[in-house]
Amino acid sequence: MAKILIIDHTPQSRESLAYYLSHNGNIVTNASNIDDGLRQIGRQCYDIIVLDFRDPREDLTLLKQIQKNQPDAVVIIVSGFPSFSHVQLAIKEGAFDYLTKPVNADEVRFVVQRAVSYKKLRDMNLKLNIELSERNKVPEVTSIERAEELALVYQIGQEISSHLDLGAVLRTLVNKVTELLDAEICSVLLADRKSGILTIKAACGLDKDQVLKTRIESGHEISGWVMERREAILVEDIERDQRFGKRNNEKYYTHSFISVPLIVDDEAIGVVNINNRSSRELLTEDNLRLVKALAAQAAIAIENARLFTTLEGTYIHTFMALTSAIDMKDHYTRDHTEHVTEFGVAIAKEIGLSKKETNAIRQACLFHDLGKIGVHDSVLTNPGDLSADEWLEIRQHPTRGAMILRPLRFLGDIVKLVEQHHERFDGTGYPFGLKGEDIMLGARIMAVADSYDAMITDRPYRDALPRKKAVEELLGNRGVQFDPGVVDAFIRVLGQKQACEADVVIDQ
Numbered sequence: 001m002a003k004i005l006i007i008d009h010t011p012q013s014r015e016s017l018a019y020y021l022s023h024n025g026n027i028v029t030n031a032s033n034i035d036d037g038l039r040q041i042g043r044q045c046y047d048i049i050v051l052d053f054r055d056p057r058e059d060l061t062l063l064k065q066i067q068k069n070q071p072d073a074v075v076i077i078v079s080g081f082p083s084f085s086h087v088q089l090a091i092k093e094g095a096f097d098y099l100t101k102p103v104n105a106d107e108v109r110f111v112v113q114r115a116v117s118y119k120k121l122r123d124m125n126l127k128l129n130i131e132l133s134e135r136n137k138v139p140e141v142t143s144i145e146r147a148e149e150l151a152l153v154y155q156i157g158q159e160i161s162s163h164l165d166l167g168a169v170l171r172t173l174v175n176k177v178t179e180l181l182d183a184e185i186c187s188v189l190l191a192d193r194k195s196g197i198l199t200i201k202a203a204c205g206l207d208k209d210q211v212l213k214t215r216i217e218s219g220h221e222i223s224g225w226v227m228e229r230r231e232a233i234l235v236e237d238i239e240r241d242q243r244f245g246k247r248n249n250e251k252y253y254t255h256s257f258i259s260v261p262l263i264v265d266d267e268a269i270g271v272v273n274i275n276n277r278s279s280r281e282l283l284t285e286d287n288l289r290l291v292k293a294l295a296a297q298a299a300i301a302i303e304n305a306r307l308f309t310t311l312e313g314t315y316i317h318t319f320m321a322l323t324s325a326i327d328m329k330d331h332y333t334r335d336h337t338e339h340v341t342e343f344g345v346a347i348a349k350e351i352g353l354s355k356k357e358t359n360a361i362r363q364a365c366l367f368h369d370l371g372k373i374g375v376h377d378s379v380l381t382n383p384g385d386l387s388a389d390e391w392l393e394i395r396q397h398p399t400r401g402a403m404i405l406r407p408l409r410f411l412g413d414i415v416k417l418v419e420q421h422h423e424r425f426d427g428t429g430y431p432f433g434l435k436g437e438d439i440m441l442g443a444r445i446m447a448v449a450d451s452y453d454a455m456i457t458d459r460p461y462r463d464a465l466p467r468k469k470a471v472e473e474l475l476g477n478r479g480v481q482f483d484p485g486v487v488d489a490f491i492r493v494l495g496q497k498q499a500c501e502a503d504v505v506i507d508q
């Protein structure tokens, strides 16, 4: 639940924003101009202020006014493309993020959700700061140490929160905690939302087997105990502790142990465990306090990453449905997207690309012909020669696809891959006429996968080529239309595929 003020001159955009944000108990107030906005700001406090940015001078003055009057509020800029440079200026001046008009429901909600999480994190740091200042009845040196410690916690918290990928959040958490505490063993366990069972999602210093096999029910073992009670613990001697004496692990040679729950909105979502300092010293109350501060920030970052993944998944499924609708629309290319994806991923693996690069190619292949949604059916299914205008229309599909996908910033370079999938190695492709390695490797891979599937499928204007002939075409265009290395890799993939198919025949 958040108190949100929308200051927007345009009634339609203001109403859309208010409609999209009026859920989850949010209280939304509207202001139609700067004076009205300033009046509202003078009257009450807001968590989030969404500010329409169109006149750089007036709006920057208002932004500064907001920051002065409501320093706790998080400001999100909403703007049309013409004032993009002004938006950048606003971000420099402390605005949290920006939205482009026309606003989109999912994006608005996602950015505001991030702003709410960011505010929680910032408020928590402030609280921690105050708490530490109040405790500063200790000598001066300790006070400086505490301030340094707080700065460090804040800095690490920012680093953890900067990731939107869950794996990266967890990896950063484990790395930073072990580094900070000079610990040899650290693990992060997250609970399954339905069963509540804890499994290890990131760890260091543990056997891979143990990581994969560990399954802990709430209330069981140390992690389950901490999870159930939502209570952080420091155990000085695990063998003597009555609660956990029988639960110790032989690897706990320093005997001391820290376990801290990861809590979001009063709900425990997992546990962070630390033990074994390289120095063999015992873990201390100070260490516990540090891990608690980091765990609180990490929990929010984990929730953000999960939210992001869900949103990302929703988008991907929507676009997959769209691309399969395009495949269905043109019955000659039914399953085309699926085949191109299969070939593209196989080539990427054969070349030895990383998992991340291969995944980007997979997604780009899934979306590669999305722009055909704007091409008339009559053009897509034209059995004869295409007119110059019809060619022009077809040739726009990579750009159109990229335009549809570009607002989804999480897709990153995937959008460029879609845009470049009809570029040719010799520079005669479209839309840019890029040449050789100026074309992204992923797009060079997609070009081979796409063309091969097009060749072996019946098209409106010609019958399918036999596979052997299609391979000859690829080889004939090696270094002309296609990257030679990619063609070679694909030929190897096809060779392996044929070997597999032959095996199946023998088995029968």
Ligand SMILES: [Fe+2]
Pocket (backbone or CB within 6 Å): 368, 369, 397, 421, 422, 450
């Ligand atoms: Fe295409």
Ligand SMILES: [Fe+2]
Pocket (backbone or CB within 6 Å): 336, 340, 368, 369, 450
């Ligand atoms: Fe295609």
